Amino acid sequence: MKYYAPLLEQLIEHFERFPGIGRKTAQRMAFFVLNQPEDKVKSFADCLVSAKSEIHRCSECCNLTDGEKCSICGDPSRDRSLICVVEEPKDVVALEAVGEYRGLYHVLHGSISPLEGVGPDDLTVKELLARVGEGTEVIMATNPDVEGDATALYLSRLLRPLGAKVTRIAYGIPVGGELEFADGETIARAIEGRREI
Numbered sequence: 502m503k504y505y506a507p508l509l510e511q512l513i514e515h516f517e518r519f520p521g522i523g524r525k526t527a528q529r530m531a532f533f534v535l536n537q538p539e540d541k542v543k544s545f546a547d548c549l550v551s552a553k554s555e556i557h558r559c560s561e562c563c564n565l566t567d568g569e570k571c572s573i574c575g576d577p578s579r580d581r582s583l584i585c586v587v588e589e590p591k592d593v594v595a596l597e598a599v600g601e602y603r604g605l606y607h608v609l610h611g612s613i614s615p616l617e618g619v620g621p622d623d624l625t626v627k628e629l630l631a632r633v634g635e636g637t638e639v640i641m642a643t644n645p646d647v648e649g650d651a652t653a654l655y656l657s658r659l660l661r662p663l664g665a666k667v668t669r670i671a672y673g674i675p676v677g678g679e680l681e682f683a684d685g686e687t688i689a690r691a692i693e694g695r696r697e698i
Contacts (some may be wrong), residue, residue, distance in 0.1 A: 509535070561632070563625040565590045565610045566589065573597075573606060580604045584632060585640040586656065588612050588649065604640075607632065612648040613655055621655065629656070635664035645672045645690070 505513065509531060516527035534542055558564070559571040566572070573579060573593070583604025587593055593606050609624040633639060639660050643649035657667040673691020674683055683691075 511606075512584065522542075544642065549558050558608075558625075561690070563610065563628055564593055564606060565608075578603070582636060583638050585642050586629065586653075587642050588644060588652075596642065604638075609643070612643055612652040614648045616677075624652075626656065626659070630659060633660055636666075637664075637668040638668060641667065641669045647667050665689045 502583055512531045512534065513524070513527045516522055516530045517524060519527075522530070529675055534545075537545075555567045556565050557567075559566045559569075559574055561570050561574040564571045564573065580603050583602075584607050585596065585602060585604055586607045586609060587596070588611060593608065596606075597604055607625070607629045609626070609629075611619055611624055613619060613621060613624070627660075631637075633681050639656075641653035641656065643653045653669055660667050671694035673687055
């Protein structure tokens with residue numbers, strides 16, 4: 502038995518396609534949209550269409566932008582000898598929110614994952630290699646999982662012959678965490694990534 506009008510059902514199904522959105526949340530979102538004034542819904546729809554047609558990859562770092570270059574690549578105060586490699590554009594946002602890093606970025610748009618059919622040619626590896634020269638430090642900030650580690654290792658093997666210094670972000674025990682609750686792998690990585698104080 503169908504409870505909703507076909508168009509409403511279609512709207513709910515569209516919202517369900519969003520990551521992390523289940524049926525009930527999709528229903529709430531659909532009803533929210535229907536309860537908004539028509540001009541606000543039209544503005545939202547126009548924004549979606551414009552974003553899809555105008556946002557593209559930065560010509561330098563492959564982050565998302567609506568201009569030739571993103572605001573980070575266009576900022577002359579950024580340290581051009583540092584390139585932080587991340588998997589997704591949302592990782593740039595997370596690192597920028599901290600406010601500590603003043604170098605440039607490179608967005609791979611994924612990680613090497615043979616099980617999912619993603620290889621180096623599916624990422625922006627060629628674009629990264631074109632940016633790196635003698636004396637550049639490349640910070641691998643890929644996720645600390647099997648795919649992220651494999652991607653970082655693969656890239657480091659390509660970058661070192663170019664004269665780049667390749668480093669990996671440290672990971673381990675979170676600030677405020679307690680050792681007794683950390684798993685063995687996390688503790689091992691925290692010890693491995695230790696530094697002098």
